[in-house]
Amino acid sequence: MTEYVPPKVWSWEQPNGGQFASINRPIAGPTHDKRLPVGKLPFQLYSLATPNGQKVSIMFEELLAKGHSGAEYDAWPIRIGDGDQFGSGFVEINPNSKIPALVDRSGPEPIRVFESGAILVHLAEKFGEFLPASGPERAETLSWLFWQMGSAPFLGGGFGHFFAYAPEKMEYPINRYAMEAKRQLDVLNRRLADNEFIAGPDYTIADIAIWPWVSRYEWQTIDLKEYPNVRRWYTTIARRPAVQKGYKVPKDVGEIPIPA
Ligand SMILES: N[C@@H](CCC(=O)N[C@@H](CS)C(=O)NCC(=O)O)C(=O)O
Numbered sequence: 001m002t003e004y005v006p007p008k009v010w011s012w013e014q015p016n017g018g019q020f021a022s023i024n025r026p027i028a029g030p031t032h033d034k035r036l037p038v039g040k041l042p043f044q045l046y047s048l049a050t051p052n053g054q055k056v057s058i059m060f061e062e063l064l065a066k067g068h069s070g071a072e073y074d075a076w077p078i079r080i081g082d083g084d085q086f087g088s089g090f091v092e093i094n095p096n097s098k099i100p101a102l103v104d105r106s107g108p109e110p111i112r113v114f115e116s117g118a119i120l121v122h123l124a125e126k127f128g129e130f131l132p133a134s135g136p137e138r139a140e141t142l143s144w145l146f147w148q149m150g151s152a153p154f155l156g157g158g159f160g161h162f163f164a165y166a167p168e169k170m171e172y173p174i175n176r177y178a179m180e181a182k183r184q185l186d187v188l189n190r191r192l193a194d195n196e197f198i199a200g201p202d203y204t205i206a207d208i209a210i211w212p213w214v215s216r217y218e219w220q221t222i223d224l225k226e227y228p229n230v231r232r233w234y235t236t237i238a239r240r241p242a243v244q245k246g247y248k249v250p251k252d253v254g255e256i257p258i259p260a
Pocket residue numbers: 023050051052053080085097098099100114115116117149
């Protein structure tokens with residue numbers, strides 16, 4: 001293998017190889033015209049059954065399980081491997097071209113919401129569920145929610161990417177991100193030692209945001225036995241019927257993995 005010498009100034013040479021060659025671009029904006037489908041229900045969700053997408057479908061299923069019939073939603077697949085996220089209709093609702101994105105059509109004017117964390121807060125506030133209205137409990141819930149938003153890129157885009165997807169396997173990034181992924185699980189394990197759920201005694205949007213990422217533990221070659229409190233918390237949440245439903249939206253991706 002010849003040693004890579006970075007250029008003085010980086011420029012785009014396409015395609016740049018690897019499984020994500022068609023997705024990775026240094027420019028934003030639409031690549032083609034495509035309108036999004038719109039159904040009749042109050043919420044239109046454009047998503048995929050990846051951890052970021054599953055957060056939102058699990059939230060909807062939890063709201064429906066609590067009897068909020070106003071939380072009915074149509075879920076439309078956005079096939080990111082085929083470039084659907086770069087269609088003009090999708091870019092109008094998420095200029096960042098990533099799933100999930102939501103259009104709330106329950107009021108007089110449609111409201112677009114993108115970024116899974118913003119969507120969870122929007123729905124939690126709208127229905128008054130899974131996010132305490134004030135006080136230290138709200139601060140704790142939002143702290144862990146935003147912790148997840150900042151941490152996921154190290155796990156998926158960092159460790160998962162270099163370990164599983166990068167066309168060349170390189171020791172330095174794999175070690176760097178494996179260390180960070182394990183450190184994050186240890187953060188959770190310590191927190192869950194004396195808390196039933198992430199933000200305290202109640203199940204909140206912080207759990208809903210973090211759980212789908214932990215559900216990829218096999219793909220990340222992580223043994224949850226090393227993190228017994230995370231395993232306890234993960235298994236409890238995996239048994240919730242709403243989680244089992246939301247995990248498979250918009251497409252059945254099989255059963256939730258349960259650690260031995
Ligand atoms: N911070 C965003 C991340 C969303 C994200 O990375 N989505 C991925 C799928 S899990 C995606 O759409 N990737 C397509 C692309 O990067 O082109 C969120 O939490 O909503």
